[in-house]
Amino acid sequence: MDVLLPLKIAARALRINKMRSFLTMLGIMIGIGAVIVMVAVGSGASKQIADQIATMGSNLILVLPGSTTSGGIRAGGGSAPTLTYDDVKAIRAECPAVSLAAPSVRGTAQVVYGNMNWSTVIQGITPDTLWIREWHTVKGREMTQNDSDTAQKVCALGQTVAETLFGDEDPTGKQVRIKGVPFTVIGVLEPKGRSPQGTDQDDVVFVPITTAQRKLFGSPIPGTVGVILVQARDQSLLAQAEKEITALLDQRHRIGPTRERDFTVRNLTEILAVSQQSAQVMSMLLGAVASISLIVGGIGIMNIMLVSVTERTREIGIRMAIGAREGDILLQFLAEAVLLTLLGGVIGILMGVGSALAISALFGWPTLISAEAIMLAVAFSSAIGIFFGFYPARKAARLNPIDALRYE
8 A cells, every 4th residue: 555645635635625624724823833933032032141141251250248237227238348459369369260350349420522421330440350241342452450550540431332422433542521530531342232130231431440449439448349250260160169259258257157248249150040941931831822722723623523524424434345444544534634733833833933033023022943943843733633633533444334335
């Protein structure tokens, strides 16, 4: 027997009832398309989160000032400067898993150039900060250690600030005023885009940390810093570096078993894992909701196949009378169900891919279409055809030939 014969018979049967076949496939088409779109949106969101966190820098650990208690009054996290330059030096020297450590302070101020002005974040840094953040200069020169040591009045602009104040003009070498203090622009940094919190990372002006503390914001306690950025030597050493930093600062700050820490150590890889897990859960939830239409489509196929068995009872009796076996009849109707779902699945895949691309183009949502999702959709549609087509096919195969021939 020709192995393709059941498929040829199934294709002919579907061509005879084109509209009914199309309406039967519609549920599968919508279900497969919806699953692909939902998975693409969820995967795109996960990738966008990973890309945003990657802009913060690789192997990055943040050491933030914690809460303090004075006179029985407990202040919130970051309310007091509890980190010092000596802490930075100790982390560099005594933590083997650490590659770089850099202090930073920040504030907000008005930046003025000519008749243009812009309120933005002013961040005092050392050159290592930009190395840790992997933030490169696209115009001008990079900040040097000498700029920080001698408190030079120089600054590097983020893309947003540069475009707002200077437009198409090259800012390098020009002077801007920050809180009335003149600063020379030495460079413009590459664009970083949005942070994981949704803020514009390019809306910033970097100045030497000593200049920021002496000429712009002051230092509430001499020798203190706002935050410490730390880069581990390797991603596999992030957890070790975090433990080493915590143990070192516990010792330096005399943190005992009963005393609350006055600092916080954050590993951005953990933030990435939590964010991606949330996006994956949402993607799975959306995919599960979309899968309901696949079940509805499968029930529609079972219903139509049962109607087809009833309509073709006499035909089944004739086939059995001329020698068709039970397995042949079973295979014939099963082939029709599988062919219906496969055709619906292919059209659904095209609809899903097209819809995902349209969503990305029209709304700017990130979408990521994976070959695994498409293969899974094809396998799932075939499984639905077999599962929901088996009962009608089995019913057709078990008909009594004499009763079938006498059926009107």
